[in-house]
Amino acid sequence: MLLALFLFIFSIDLLTVSLSHMNNSVAQDLFQATRNPFISLFIGLLMTALIQSSSTVTASVVAVVAAGNMSLDQAVPMVMGANIGTTLTSTLVSFSYIMKKKEFKRALSAGVVHDIFNIMTVLILLPLELNFRLLSGSAIKLAHFFAPDDNFTGPVVYNKVFTRPVTEWISDTINIPFVTTILAVFIVFAAIKILATSVYKAFVSDSFKEISNMIFKKTWLSFIYGVFFTAAVQSSTVTTSLVVPLVATKKVTLKKAFPFIVGANIGTTITAALAAIYKSEAAIALAIAHFLFNTIGAIIILSFPQLRNLPVRLAIYMGKKSVKSRFLGFAYILLTFFIIPFLLIYFTQD
Numbered sequence: 300m301l302l303a304l305f306l307f308i309f310s311i312d313l314l315t316v317s318l319s320h321m322n323n324s325v326a327q328d329l330f331q332a333t334r335n336p337f338i339s340l341f342i343g344l345l346m347t348a349l350i351q352s353s354s355t356v357t358a359s360v361v362a363v364v365a366a367g368n369m370s371l372d373q374a375v376p377m378v379m380g381a382n383i384g385t386t387l388t389s390t391l392v393s394f395s396y397i398m399k400k401k402e403f404k405r406a407l408s409a410g411v412v413h414d415i416f417n418i419m420t421v422l423i424l425l426p427l428e429l430n431f432r433l434l435s436g437s438a439i440k441l442a443h444f445f446a447p448d449d450n451f452t453g454p455v456v457y458n459k460v461f462t463r464p465v466t467e468w469i470s471d472t473i474n475i476p477f478v479t480t481i482l483a484v485f486i487v488f489a490a491i492k493i494l495a496t497s498v499y500k501a502f503v504s505d506s507f508k509e510i511s512n513m514i515f516k517k518t519w520l521s522f523i524y525g526v527f528f529t530a531a532v533q534s535s536t537v538t539t540s541l542v543v544p545l546v547a548t549k550k551v552t553l554k555k556a557f558p559f560i561v562g563a564n565i566g567t568t569i570t571a572a573l574a575a576i577y578k579s580e581a582a583i584a585l586a587i588a589h590f591l592f593n594t595i596g597a598i599i600i601l602s603f604p605q606l607r608n609l610p611v612r613l614a615i616y617m618g619k620k621s622v623k624s625r626f627l628g629f630a631y632i633l634l635t636f637f638i639i640p641f642l643l644i645y646f647t648q649d
Contacts, residue, residue, distance in 0.1 A: 303493040307358075307573065310486035313466040314362040317479035320470060333369060336376040336429055337647045340421070341640040343380025348636040353385035353535065354570040355488045357589060361571050362483075365582040371435050375428060378571070378589050379421050380640075382564065386414040387636050389539040393628075396547050400622055406547035407628055408618035413539050413560050414635065415610040420596030434595075438588035442580055515545075515555040522601075525562025535567035554611050561601060564593045 333339040347356045357378055363369045393410035396403040427433040473479045514524045529538045539560055545551045571586040600606045621628040 303490050306486060306490035306493070309462045309466065310483050310490055311358055311362050312462045313469060314359060314480060314483035314487065315365045316463075316466045316470045317476050317483055320476040320479075333373040333377060335647055336373075336425070338644050339373055339376040340380040340425070341644045341647075343377035344384040344636065345380075345640050345644075347381040347384025348387045348640075353381040353567060355484065356381040356384070357568075357571045358487055358573075359484055361582045361585055364585050371439070371581055371584055371588070372432070374585050375435050375588050375592070376425065378585070379425060379592060382593070383414065383417045383421060384636065385536055385567070386410075386417055386539070387632065388536040389413055389543055390628075390632060392540045392543045393547070397625060397628075402547045404618040404622045405549070405553070406543050406618075407621050408553050408614040409543045409546035409556060410539075411617050411631070412553060412557060412610050412614035413535075413564075415613050416557075416561060416596075416600065417564070419600060419606070419610060420592070423599060424592060424596060434588045434591050435584070437591055438584040441587050442584035515551045515559065518555075518558045521555065522558040522562040525559035526566040527562075529563040529566025530569040531566075535563040538563040538566070553614065557607075557611055558601070561597045565590070565597060568593055 333342065343356060343360075347353045360369070360374050360377055360381075364371060364374050390407070390410035390413075393403065393406035396406040424434065428435065469482075470476075470479050473482075513520075515521050525538060529535050542551075542556045542560060546553050546556055568586070568590040571589045600610070617631070621631075
C-alpha cells in the first residue's frame, strides 16, 4: 500500500511536470475544446468509459489544472463526465448473469441505478454550475482557507514535492512531453489498481462478505459504509461491482443497496484530494468541487422521496425490459457511453 501511494504521488507529479512542458498543437486543441462545457463533459465521460477508472481521469485532470493548461471552469464538467463514465463497469458486470433470466433482471437493475443517479446529478448541477458557478465558485471560496494567497486568476504556482528532482530528471531525459505524459498516466492507473487491490485483499474481501447482511439493514449505515469502503480502495467501480451480485442473488434489495452506491460516489473523491495535496491552489479547488458535486447531488436526491425513488424505479424498469430483449441492454451501453457522447461532441463543436 505504501509503495502504491508513493507511485501515485510520483505519477501525479510526473504528469504535472510533463503537462507543463506540453505545447504541441494536438494538446492545445484538446485543451481549447474543453472551453465548451458540454465537450468537456463528454470527453470526461468517454475517457473514463474507455479506461474504466474515474480515479485515473480525475487525478489526471487535477494534474492538468495544476500545470496551468486548463482552468477550473473547464475541468469541473470533465469531472462530472468522469462520474458517469465510471458506472459502465457495474453495468457490464451484470451481463455475467445474462443466461439466468431472473438474476439478470436484478443484476442489470443494480448496474444501471448508478448510471441513472449520476446522470440525474449532472442534469441538476450542470445548469447551476454554468449559470451561477455553484461548484467552482464555492470550491474557490473553500480553497482560500487552505491557500489564502492565491487569486485563481494569475499564473499557476504549484508546490514541489519530494519526487520533483526525479520527475524533472525523467522529463528532461525523455524530452518528449507527450511520451512522458502517456508514461505518467500509465503509472497513475497502475498505482490506483495496486492500491485498490492491496487494500481490498488486506481489509475488505473477507469482512465485506461477513457483514454485508448487516450494513444494508439501515440506510444511513449503508451510506456511510459506501463512503469509507470506496475511500479505502479508491475505486467506486470496485464498490458498485460488488453490489451487483448481492442484488442479483437476492441477498439485498436494490432499494437497500442504493444508499451504499450513493456513498461510494462520495468516497471516490478521495483520489482527487490526494492528487491535489501537493499541487496548485486551483487543483485543490478542483478536488473540493469534485467533493461538492457528489455530496450536493447525494443530499438533493436522497432528501426528496420522489427523487430518491426515481433512480431505483427507472433501474427496475430497465431490468424488466432488458429481460424481454437482451439487445436492449447492449444498446443502452453503446448509446449512453459511446455513441451519444461522440455525436454530442461532434454537434457541439464551435
